[in-house]
Amino acid sequence: MSEPQPSAVPQPTAPKSPEGPGLTLYGGTGTGRRVTVRDLARAKATGEKWPMLTAYDAMIGSVFDEAGIPVLLVGDSSGNNHLGYENTIPVTVDDIVMMTSAVVRGTKRAMVVADMPFGSYQISPAQALETGARFMKEAGAGAVKLEGGVAMAPQVEALVTAGVPVMAHIGLTPQSVNVLGGYRVQGRGDEAGAQLIRDAKAMQAAGAFAVVLELVPEELAARVTEQLDIPTVGIGAGAGTDAQVLVWTDMAGLTQGKLPKFVKQYLDLRALLGDAARAYAADVVGGTYPGPEHAFH
Ligand code: KIV
Secondary structure, three states: OOOOOOOOOOOOOOOOOOOOOOOOOOOOOOOOOOOOHHHHHHHHHHOOOEEEEEOOOHHHHHHHHHOOOOEEEEOOOHHHHOOOOOOOOOOOHHHHHHHHHHHHHOOOOOEEEEEOOOOOOOOOHHHHHHHHHHHHHOOOOOEEEEEOOHHHHHHHHHHHHOOOOEEEEEEOOHHHHHHHOOOOOOOOOHHHHHHHHHHHHHHHHHOOOEEEEEOOOHHHHHHHHHHOOOOEEEEOOOOOOOEEEEOHHHHOOOOOOOOOOOOOOOOOHHHHHHHHHHHHHHHHHHOOOOOHHHOOO
16 A cells, blocks of 8 residues: 555644643633644644543533543544443434534533544545534534544545544544454554554545544554654553543443443542432432421522
8 A cells, every 4th residue: 555645635733832821732721712723733743742531511521621621522432421322333413413512512612522423424525524514513513533544534635625623533443343343452463553554644644633543552552643743642542642532431430330441530420429319319218308408488
């Protein structure tokens, strides 16, 4: 396969200090505007690492926005983490439009990235543009994300040329779980590693402003990061990427069952919410809630 050619589509250039002196991408609030692709390009240039989280509704989006998380992904991981499906496949464009518009309403500063669900962009560049346009016009997304490498370059190019910023997603691509035969580490071995690098470069050349690397060996992710001018966002890809992303319900301890090895759980929200619900129920059953202080007279 030939090397991808330099991009013919617009590329973000890194401004010197878009948020003003002393303000960083993470937590640099008070700028009165949303994070842009130029801010992320600048972070790559200065070596500033940044965090990204998923969010599926306005309230959780507002919590992470207030915490200074610069990029929020309305992921199709909502399928298994929010909508009760077994995986990401059943998620629809309407689902993502509804959730993205909620996250946009709940946030002021974060770039909100809408994930293109299975079947909404693979058919053709025109289909990808139709979906991307809905996310920008109806939901107010700041960017879209799609899964795939070299084969999806025409879709990425069509979107970027039309004015839709694209975050690419390679390595383990959950929408292809049935083809991959499960959620397993990708890019192991010389040929698979070389293909991952080709995929990453093809996404950059097509105009993507960042690329997610999911479940790939740490050394390979670091090599891709070194070879790209755009930021890499790792999930299960070790410490060598420019940014990290986690599914919020995993990192907050709401997810049921065993978590993947790469997740760090920062909170046991399932236990805390369960305790709160049980305490409330006990008060109602025991007649101690509502108390006199909760009553109107
Ligand atoms: O849908 C999602 O949440 C994702 C992240 C895991 C990158 O694609």
